Amino acid sequence: MEGLNIQRAITEAKQNDQRAFAFLYDTFWDYLYGYLLKNTQNDQLAEELALKSLARAFDKIDTYNPDFEFKTWLISISKNLQIDHFRKENKESQLHTTSMENNEYKTIVDENPSPEDLLITNQNLKELLRKIRELKPTYAKVLRLRYFEELSYKEICVQTDLPISTVKVTLLRAKKLLAQKINENGYQS
DSSP: OHHHHHHHHHHHHHTTOHHHHHHHHHHHHHHHHHHHHHHHSOHHHHHHHHHHHHHHHHHTGGGOOTTSOHHHHHHHHHHHHHHHHHHHHHHHHHHHHHHHHTTOOOOOOOOOOOHHHHHOOOHHHHHHHHHHHHSOHHHHHHHIIIIISOOOHHHHHHHHTOOHHHHHHHHHHHHHHHHHHHHHHOOOO
């Protein structure tokens, strides 16, 4: 029965149905993340690659061939992204060595809460902001840009330098993690 649900979700996703994308995300996240964690031995890298893999799959869903399992297609996408990541990492490592020799340093962005966040007096909002800040910086940033600054997906793409599909999947993941944090502790009134 689940195979039928997956195929139906893929068909609906091809018609840009956001619920179908969410279903596919929920269905395959744990499997894909576990696979990548086993390969990379790095939870942050595994999460980043899983997000990128799902974003790429959702972006290219029209090219999916139903003769193959969707799970297998996702794994092949993630393998390609792993290869790209490690190639880029090796190249950056070589460039970083050269840059350090030339005394060139990169600036680190400060992602601490803004003064406006600190001035908010509503207890529930303070608690929500605290929970958002507990998330990884990437998740906190997309939530802040989407819901507090009310930016469109395209504007978030410009701010984060990420493709729109990655922004959508990252936002979906951030909302899911935030909901888990809220449900764990609840709000204090």
